[in-house]
Amino acid sequence: MRVGEVWHGAADLVLGARCAGCGRPGLGACAACTAAVRGSPPLLVAGLPDALPVVYAGGAYTGELRRLLLAAKERNGLGLVPLLGERLAAAVAAWALEEGSGLTVVLVPVPTAPAQVIARGVDLTAALARVAARRLRRAGLPVRTWAGLRLCRRPQDQSELGRSGRLANLVGAFTVARALPMGQVVVVDDIVTTGATLREAVRACVADGRLPAAGATVAATARTGTRRGAR
Numbered sequence: 429m430r431v432g433e434v435w436h437g438a439a440d441l442v443l444g445a446r447c448a449g450c451g452r453p454g455l456g457a458c459a460a461c462t463a464a465v466r467g468s469p470p471l472l473v474a475g476l477p478d479a480l481p482v483v484y485a486g487g488a489y490t491g492e493l494r495r496l497l498l499a500a501k502e503r504n505g506l507g508l509v510p511l512l513g514e515r516l517a518a519a520v521a522a523w524a525l526e527e528g529s530g531l532t533v534v535l536v537p538v539p540t541a542p543a544q545v546i547a548r549g550v551d552l553t554a555a556l557a558r559v560a561a562r563r564l565r566r567a568g569l570p571v572r573t574w575a576g577l578r579l580c581r582r583p584q585d586q587s588e589l590g591r592s593g594r595l596a597n598l599v600g601a602f603t604v605a606r607a608l609p610m611g612q613v614v615v616v617d618d619i620v621t622t623g624a625t626l627r628e629a630v631r632a633c634v635a636d637g638r639l640p641a642a643g644a645t646v647a648a649t650a651r652t653g654t655r656r657g658a659r
């Protein structure tokens with residue numbers, strides 16, 4: 429048995445810790461789930477509202493990626509942030525390869541309700557953006573984060589709303605709290621479903637005089653495609 433396996437076994441015994449992707453004993457994500465998530469190719473997301481720029485995702489919202497993202501959102505899975513942030517970095521890199529200009533990329537996380545930040549102990553989207561920016565800088569890309577979007581009113585819970593309901597629910601919910609830095613703005617979120625949240629983030633940036641170049645997320649639900657122009 430390798431040393432790492434001993435530690436994972438001990439984590440199960442002492443902490444009751446299990447991989448959030450498959451339930452095997454261990455801390456964070458196990459090697460198999462990590463490999464599965466890393467092996468998922470980034471996607472150009474199709475079928476989003478016309479008001480959005482191109483949106484890339486680090487993978488489809490299925491299997492291990494879905495389970496790990498859910499765990500990070502619902503069970504305070506801070507240990508999963510590095511792996512999930514890596515997928516966000518892959519999405520940004522996929523966009524930059526296709527149409528980046530070489531200017532500094534400014535990752536703008538969508539704002540999280542303060543109550544949710546308190547409940548999770550972390551602003552998950554902002555933390556994912558910071559991890560992604562660090563990884564991309566290590567790869568030599570000029571990337572920074574700017575967490576300057578704020579909620580200016582509280583939207584109702586989106587889970588019961590359809591697509592048009594979500595779009596209407598969010599309009600005017602975000603505002604730019606201070607001047608956006610120079611560079612290519614990429615709005616980021618953990619997941620894209622209807623595109624309503626990203627669209628509101630884009631609207632807030634545009635209202636401040638800046639048109640985002642892209643959106644990027646860790647994962648995307650249905651209607652994903654890899655072809656450019658498929659949107």
Ligand SMILES: [Zn+2]
Pocket residue numbers: 447448449450451452457458459460461462
């Ligand atoms: Zn696993």
